[in-house]
Structures are given as C-alpha cells and as structure tokens.
Amino acid sequence: MTTPSPFYLDCDTGIDDALALAYLLASPLACVKGIGTVSGNVSAAAGARNTLDLLQLAGHAHIPVALGAHDPLAGSFGGGAPWVHGENGIGGVSLTTAAVSLVGESAAEMLVRLARTYPGTLRVLAIGPLTNIAEALRLEPSLPSLVESVTVMGGAALAPGNITPVAEANIFNDPEAAALVLAADWDVTLVPLDVTMTSVLEERHRQQLLVSSSPVPRALGEMLGYYFRFYEGIFGRPCSAMHDPLAAALAVGGVKASVAPVVRAAVDTSDGPGRGQTICDMRGSYMGYPPVKGARCRVVLSLEQDFAPHLVETLLGFPEGATAGVQQVPAVA
Amino acid sequence: MTTPSPFYLDCDTGIDDALALAYLLASPLACVKGIGTVSGNVSAAAGARNTLDLLQLAGHAHIPVALGAHDPLAGSFGGGAPWVHGENGIGGVSLTTAAVSLVGESAAEMLVRLARTYPGTLRVLAIGPLTNIAEALRLEPSLPSLVESVTVMGGAALAPGNITPVAEANIFNDPEAAALVLAADWDVTLVPLDVTMTSVLEERHRQQLLVSSSPVPRALGEMLGYYFRFYEGIFGRPCSAMHDPLAAALAVGGVKASVAPVVRAAVDTSDGPGRGQTICDMRGSYMGYPPVKGARCRVVLSLEQDFAPHLVETLLGFPEGATAGVQQVPAVA
Numbered sequence: 001m002t003t004p005s006p007f008y009l010d011c012d013t014g015i016d017d018a019l020a021l022a023y024l025l026a027s028p029l030a031c032v033k034g035i036g037t038v039s040g041n042v043s044a045a046a047g048a049r050n051t052l053d054l055l056q057l058a059g060h061a062h063i064p065v066a067l068g069a070h071d072p073l074a075g076s077f078g079g080g081a082p083w084v085h086g087e088n089g090i091g092g093v094s095l096t097t098a099a100v101s102l103v104g105e106s107a108a109e110m111l112v113r114l115a116r117t118y119p120g121t122l123r124v125l126a127i128g129p130l131t132n133i134a135e136a137l138r139l140e141p142s143l144p145s146l147v148e149s150v151t152v153m154g155g156a157a158l159a160p161g162n163i164t165p166v167a168e169a170n171i172f173n174d175p176e177a178a179a180l181v182l183a184a185d186w187d188v189t190l191v192p193l194d195v196t197m198t199s200v201l202e203e204r205h206r207q208q209l210l211v212s213s214s215p216v217p218r219a220l221g222e223m224l225g226y227y228f229r230f231y232e233g234i235f236g237r238p239c240s241a242m243h244d245p246l247a248a249a250l251a252v253g254g255v256k257a258s259v260a261p262v263v264r265a266a267v268d269t270s271d272g273p274g275r276g277q278t279i280c281d282m283r284g285s286y287m288g289y290p291p292v293k294g295a296r297c298r299v300v301l302s303l304e305q306d307f308a309p310h311l312v313e314t315l316l317g318f319p320e321g322a323t324a325g326v327q328q329v330p331a332v333a
Numbered sequence: 334m335t336t337p338s339p340f341y342l343d344c345d346t347g348i349d350d351a352l353a354l355a356y357l358l359a360s361p362l363a364c365v366k367g368i369g370t371v372s373g374n375v376s377a378a379a380g381a382r383n384t385l386d387l388l389q390l391a392g393h394a395h396i397p398v399a400l401g402a403h404d405p406l407a408g409s410f411g412g413g414a415p416w417v418h419g420e421n422g423i424g425g426v427s428l429t430t431a432a433v434s435l436v437g438e439s440a441a442e443m444l445v446r447l448a449r450t451y452p453g454t455l456r457v458l459a460i461g462p463l464t465n466i467a468e469a470l471r472l473e474p475s476l477p478s479l480v481e482s483v484t485v486m487g488g489a490a491l492a493p494g495n496i497t498p499v500a501e502a503n504i505f506n507d508p509e510a511a512a513l514v515l516a517a518d519w520d521v522t523l524v525p526l527d528v529t530m531t532s533v534l535e536e537r538h539r540q541q542l543l544v545s546s547s548p549v550p551r552a553l554g555e556m557l558g559y560y561f562r563f564y565e566g567i568f569g570r571p572c573s574a575m576h577d578p579l580a581a582a583l584a585v586g587g588v589k590a591s592v593a594p595v596v597r598a599a600v601d602t603s604d605g606p607g608r609g610q611t612i613c614d615m616r617g618s619y620m621g622y623p624p625v626k627g628a629r630c631r632v633v634l635s636l637e638q639d640f641a642p643h644l645v646e647t648l649l650g651f652p653e654g655a656t657a658g659v660q661q662v663p664a665v666a
C-alpha cells in the first residue's frame with residue numbers, strides 16, 4: 001500500500017483550481033495538509049471562500065485554509081478573470097457556504113509550518129500566482145531544503161502565452177514573485193501551457209462528470225460549462241485546457257511526463273512587452289535536450305498518457321457519502 | 334517566359350548570406366539591382382568586401398554594392414559572430430579581391446533609389462539586422478507604397494532563439510530598427526528560426542556543391558565546412574540551418590510556405606531578458622490561425638517542399654563560364 005504524500009496547495013480558486021483540488025482529494029497518492037489562497041483568477045478572499053465551500057462539499061472541511069496575498073509583490077491585484085471563471089470564480093455555481101472558516105495564519109506562514117512539520121516529504125503545488133511561495137521563501141530561507149518537491153502550473157516555453165502573446169497568466173500576475181521562486185535553491189517542475197493546452201477535456205468528459213452520483217463531480221461538471229464557453233473562443237469547440245488539474249496529477253505522480261527537459265528558466269520582470277514571460281532556454285531542443293549545468297527547471301512538454309480519461313476516472317472516484325448533509329448543487333441557468 | 338523580379342538585397346555577408354546571394358544570382362526569377370551591407374555576422378565593411386568578391390567570382394561584378402550602417406540605431410556594433418562564420422565571415426575561404434569597389438551612396442539611399450526606379454515591383458530581401466531598412470524608411474516615408482514586398486530573415490515565433498533563449502540574432506542586433514520595420518505601413522514576410530532551423534543542409538548536400546565544375550558552388554561548399562562545424566554543436570552532426578537562403582527562396586517564389594499565418598508582431602526593445610525578441614502573437618494557433626484585424630506580419634512556419642534539394646539544384650545551376658578569369662578557390666586547411 002502506498003503512503004500518500006503530504007501536500008501544501010497554493011491556489012486562486014478558479015474553475016480549474018477546483019478540479020485540481022478535487023483531484024488531490026480523490027487521489028490515493030495525496031494527503032492535503034493545508035491550502036493557501038492568492039489573488040489570481042479571483043481575489044485571495046474569493047478563492048478562499050470557494051476553497052472552503054468545495055472542501056465542505058467534498059467532506060474534507062477539516063483541511064485548514066489560509067488566506068494569502070491579495071496583491072502581487074509589485075503593484076496591485078488586477079481584478080481576476082471573470083470572463084474565464086465567472087464572477088464568483090466557479091462559473092456561477094452556488095455552493096453551500098461552509099460552516100468552518102479560515103485559519104489565523106497566512107498562506108506563507110502555513111507553508112513554512114507544514115514544511116517544518118513534514119521535512120523532506122512535503123510537496124508544494126502552486127497553481128496560482130507565486131506571491132505566497134515567494135513570501136514563504138522570505139520567511140524561511142531554508143524552505144528549499146525542507147520540501148520534497150515544488151510543482152508550478154505556469155509559463156509557456158515554446159507555446160504561445162495566454163494573457164499576452166508570450167506570458168501565461170499565473171506568472172504574468174506576479175512576475176517578481178515567480179522570478180524569486182525560479183531563482184531559489186530548489187528544483188522546480190514547471191507545467192506550462194505547452195502541455196496544459198494539449199491536455200483537453202471534451203464535452204463527453206464533462207457529461208461523465210454531470211451524471212455522477214456524487215455532488216463533487218456534478219458541481220465540477222457544472223462549472224466546466226462556463227469554462228468551456230470561454231475556451232470555445234480559443235479551440236473552436238466546447239472543451240477546455242486542463243491547466244491546474246494536470247499540474248496536480250504530475251505533482252502527485254498520477255500521470256508521468258514523457259518529454260520534460262531540465263533547463264535554465266527566468267522570468268521577464270521588465271516593463272517591456274515581454275513582461276511576465278517565463279523565459280525557458282529551450283535551445284537544446286535540436287539535440288534532445290542534453291544536460292545543462294546549473295539548470296533546475298523541469299519543463300513538462302508532453303505526457304506518457306492521455307490526461308482527460310485519468311482525470312475523469314479519478315474525479316468519479318468521489319464517494320456518494322462524501323457529501324452527506326450538504327445540499328444538492330443547483331444547476332446554473 | 335517569366336520576367337525576373339528586381340531585388341534589393343540587404344545583407345551582412347556571412348556564410349548563409351553568401352548562399353542567399355548565390356541563390357538570387359542563380360535564380361531565373363530574380364534580378365538583383367543592388368546590394369547594401371550592414372553590420373551583423375561581420376562588420377558592414379567586411380560584409381561589403383565579401384559581397385564584392387563573391388559577385389566577381391560569380392561573374393556579376395556589375396551589380397552595385399553600397400556600404401550600410403556600421404552601428405545599430407542604439408548602441409554600437411558588437412563584433413559579429415566569428416565562431417559561426419569565421420574571422421573573415423566566409424569560413425576562412427579566400428576569394429580573389431574584386432576589381433570593382435563600393436558605390437558612393439549608402440545602402441539606405443540605394444534602397445530608396447531602387448524603390449523609386451522600380452515602383453511597385455522592387456522586392457526587398459533583408460537577411461541581416463534591419464538598420465538600413467529602418468534608415469530608408471526615415472529617408473523616404475512612402476517607401477512602403479513603393480516596394481512590391483519585404484521579406485526578412487529574422488525572429489523566432491514559437492521556436493527557441495539563437496542568440497538568447499528567445500531572440501534571433503538579426504533582430505537582436507538591432508531591435509530598435511526591427512521594431513520600426515515591423516511597425517511600418519507594409520506587409521512583412523518574416524522567415525524565422527521556426528522554419529530555418531528545420532530546413533537543414535546535410536553533408537551529402539555540401540559534397541554535391543564541392544564537386545561542382547563551377548567555382549561558386551565549390552566556394553560555398555568550402556564555406557559550409559566551417560558553418561557545419563558550428564552547427565554540429567547544435568544538431569549533433571555536421572549540417573547547418575539554412576536561414577538566409579530560405580528567405581531568398583521564399584522572396585523569389587522558388588519555394589512556397591505551407592503554414593504562414595499573418596499575425597501581429599512587435600519587437601522587445603526593453604533592456605530586460607527579452608530584449609531583441611520578435612514577439613509574434615501566435616495565440617490563434619489552436620484554431621488554425623483565423624484572420625486577425627490589423628495583422629501585417631506573415632510568419633512562415635513550414636514549407637510545401639523540402640528546401641535543401643531545391644537550394645542545391647539552384648546553386649549547381651551556375652555556369653562554369655561565370656568565373657572566367659577568376660583564380661580558383663583554394664581549399665581551406
């Protein structure tokens with residue numbers, strides 16, 4: 001029997017964050033010890049609200065949730081992406097308000113505490129802007145030696161950006177924090193748009209979630225209806241990229257990368273048109289990415305398997321009983 | 334019978350520039366009316382020397398060559414790339430010094446003059462930094478309405494850069510000029526690393542050139558020996574990308590693009606890590622690049638045919654007699 005790995009999740013919940021969280025909760029390989037929120041898709045506070053409500057829906061209200069940074073290290077929160085995630089961040093789906101509330105520590109403090117509690121085994125999964133992770137590095141400079149792994153959904157190595165022609169939203173929303181995280185003394189697994197935009201959930205997958213007997217997959221299926229409408233403008237059909245859940249699955253080990261070179265990576269923190277770009281040095285591509293001295297960023301470019309079936313299968317593993325006492329998720333209009 | 338198109342060539346000769354020049358001279362579809370040089374692979378002066386000598390070797394000493402900008406619009410010339418092109422820019426191959434000399438006008442003045450002489454038909458092919466083209470736009474603001482087409486070897490859309498992780502050398506060597514050229518009131522065909530790094534000349538092609546009965550292909554084959562040694566560090570075998578000749582062939586119409594979306598493009602002129610990047614907005618890729626309002630940069634991503642055989646066949650078309658009176662090209666040690 002496999003011992004599940006302790007996880008700290010940093011998120012800006014967000015529709016695909018909700019799927020990532022549900023994936024972690026459903027996976028036998030992960031045990032979520034704490035969750036911090038950060039402004040990104042929605043404000044840190046709105047993300048915390050969604051996270052608490054999702055945890056209650058899933059029967060995991062015991063997992064502590066800490067409020068993280070509202071503003072990026074430089075500048076201020078831009079208001080999120082309601083056109084992608086809906087005004088409430090979860091596609092207009094109404095969840096029962098959780099009975100529990102936020103813990104008193106900040107997200108960065110929680111991460112540091114968990115790293116000390118689970119030295120050498122804690123896995124850090126960051127699926128929003130990296131403000132809290134940068135703050136935790138400032139609070140505890142030895143954080144890199146305490147954690148087992150760091151997986152970040154963010155960046156675009158050779159793929160186009162999604163918020164500018166070259167920048168991906170998580171990194172763009174706090175480039176200064178991302179630069180600190182990538183420069184810290186640890187190996188980072190980056191899950192960029194190169195692989196998340198080719199890991200697509202289709203309408204048939206959404207329908208599988210919608211007919212689940214458990215309200216968690218059903219709620220996710222409802223949220224995805226909103227998300228699919230945004231992505232129809234990008235892919236030309238109702239479907240969506242699976243950014244955050246894929247990062248979760250890679251962090252957990254539920255799916256494996258096939259091509260994932262370890263390269264030098266930096267973040268453009270200038271005020272030029274490249275601001276927020278994750279500059280990955282992919283010049284080794286013509287020789288199959290030979291080892292690069294000093295490189296510490298593992299950039300996932302492709303997977304060993306098709307992701308969507310694994311994601312759906314995992315999410316459908318939620319027991320019916322997980323939601324005893326929670327009112328049924330209403331359908332959105 | 335096809336009427337050859339009048340061409341202005343702007344170059345920094347350079348091994349692959351030499352191949353591009355020879356391609357233009359050999360093509361029945363092009364008639365080179367003038368050549369300007371610019372600092373890039375070598376200084377503008379060294380590029381002019383190589384250009385004059387190549388023209389004489391090819392029996393085209395009548396084509397006027399004008400000296401262009403030594404320094405980019407901002408900053409100063411960085412010294413070229415002798416590790417790629419050799420100290421003399423043509424891989425150490427010694428050519429007989431041409432009897433003719435440079436014309437009195439500058440490269441930018443020559444371009445403007447030719448555009449006025451061949452209004453609506455002149456094709457501009459720029460295979461070095463874009464300093465002279467930017468200067469010509471300043472001299473003659475109506476230049477865009479005078480020329481038939483502008484083809485630029487430069488940039489990296491979704492491929493890695495070659496002088497930084499994201500910047501291609503021609504654009505990097507004068508980002509301010511490139512920004513002006515891409516922002517001018519004309520359509521530009523960009524031939525980026527995406528397609529030039531996948532259009533590779535192999536050793537067997539080089540051998541075909543070396544055994545030609547004409548000294549022009551033989552000289553090019555000798556130069557390529559040097560070029561191949563540099564590219565062996567990138568591709569892992571003796572071969573080379575065909576940057577400039579491919580731009581020439583596309584400008585001439587000798588080869589056709591298969592995928593070449595018209596997108597918005599800009600150049601990063603910041604002092605950040607993205608300086609010199611050609612930022613092409615490739616976000617339409619997921620829907621096969623639907624038309625974008627106001628987009629004017631045609632980015633060539635792939636070709637209808639394999640380029641190397643076409644290049645070799647064209648270069649082998651040089652008549653033996655083209656070099657009457659010119660001493661034989663010595664082999665390099």
